[in-house]
Amino acid sequence: MRDAQFLTAFVRRARQKPEGRHDHSHPHHSHAHHRHHGEGHGHHQRHAGAGGDWFSGPADERGEGGGFGGGFGDDGRGWTRSRKVSADDLQLMLLGLLEKNPSHGYELIKALGALSNGFYTPSPGMVYPALTYLEELGYATVEQEGAKKRYHLAEPGRAHLDGNRERLALMFNKLKHVARKMDWMRQAWSGQPRTVGPEGEDTATGWLPEFVAARQALKRALLDRTDASPQEQRRIAAILARATAEITDPSCS
C-alpha cells in the first residue's frame, strides 16, 4: 500500500512540469497557523515527530544532528498530502537559500522547486509563515520593497546555519537526488528511449547502469535481512560502516 502511494505521488509529480504548480495561486495561512511553525511541534509531533517525514526519516532514525536517517517512503504515512519536510528543516533550507541570495518568498518557493525538479515545491502556506517566524527569531531581516518583502540572512541566522551545515548539505543533496529521479521518471513516462553519455551514463540522471544496479542490489540484500539476528545485524552494520567510510573518503580504501 505504501509503495502504491509512493508511486502515485512520484508519478503525479513526475508528470508535472518542472516549474511546479504555483502558477496562479498564492495562499497564505493565518498568523495563528504560523504559530504552529514557530513552535514546530504540537500537531507536528504526530506527523514529523512520531512518523517522521520523507526527508528526515523516522524519528528514531534521525538521531544526532537531525540527520537523514531515512529517505523516500520511510515515513509510514501516505505520500499524497503528507509533509515532506519538517518545519525545522524547511526553515534551515530557507536560511541556506537566503545566504546565497536575499529573496522574496515567491522566489524561495521557486528555488526549492527548481532544486528538486518540481518534486518539492513547498506551498506558500508553508513558506510565508516560516519566513515570518525566521524574522521573529531574528534569523532573517526584511527589506520592504513596496508590497514585496525581501528577506536577508541575519547574523543569528548565519550562526544557526553554521551549527547545521552538515544537515543542510544533506538536505540539498537529497533534493538534487530527487531531481534526478524526477528526470528519470519523466523520461520513462514520455516513452523516450534512454540516451547514454560517453561513459555509458544515463544522460537524464548521470548514473551508470552498474551504479544503479549496485544500489538496487544493496537495497534488496538489506530487505532480505530484515529479520536478521542480532549477530547478523552487527555483521551487516560493520560492513556498511566500512563501505560508508570508503565512499565518503576514497583515500582510505
Next chain:
DNA sequence: AAAGCTTCGTGGGATAACTC
C-alpha cells in the same frame, strides 16, 4: 473482557479566489 471495527473530531497542508 478482549479484540476488532467504525465513526468522528482535530489539525496541517494544499489550493481557489481574491486584492494590491
Next chain:
DNA sequence: GAGTTATCCCACGAAGCTTT
C-alpha cells in the same frame, strides 16, 4: 508577481460500538 483569506482534503488518534 507577492501576499491574504477561506475552504477543502486528508491522515491520524480517540472514543464508541459490535462481535467473539
